[in-house]
Amino acid sequence: MDRKRADAINTHIGRRICLRRSLLGLSQICLAKKLGKKTAQVRRIEEGAKDIKMPELHQYAEVLDVPVDYFFKGLDRPDPLEVALNGLSDMPQAVFERWDGHVLEFSDPVVYH
Numbered sequence: 001m002d003r004k005r006a007d008a009i010n011t012h013i014g015r016r017i018c019l020r021r022s023l024l025g026l027s028q029i030c031l032a033k034k035l036g037k038k039t040a041q042v043r044r045i046e047e048g049a050k051d052i053k054m055p056e057l058h059q060y061a062e063v064l065d066v067p068v069d070y071f072f073k074g075l076d077r078p079d080p081l082e083v084a085l086n087g088l089s090d091m092p093q094a095v096f097e098r099w100d101g102h103v104l105e106f107s108d109p110v111v112y113h
Contacts, residue, residue, distance in 0.1 A: 011048030
């Protein structure tokens with residue numbers, strides 16, 4: 001497997017861990033304590049910056065109360081947010097003011113028919 005594909009998988013798994021943790025109302029600190037890890041390790045996994053081994057993924061699944069395959073769901077489908085954002089690049093420049101990674105600002109209201 002090439003590095004680009006491995007990075008994409010790590011990022012996807014990290015997002016799923018972060019999503020589940022958030023749904024359970026857990027902080028990274030709390031999750032790290034439950035896993036017996038440092039908060040920085042959990043943060044790096046959630047960011048997709050660290051490879052995760054299967055035994056470690058199994059431990060996350062147990063603590064987050066999900067089956068291991070939960071972390072792989074949607075892996076082969078495009079991310080809906082990414083698809084939506086890619087569609088914005090086709091918008092007229094006068095309408096699209098800026099994208100800073102978090103907030104979209106529009107100079108004029110957009111009306112779709």
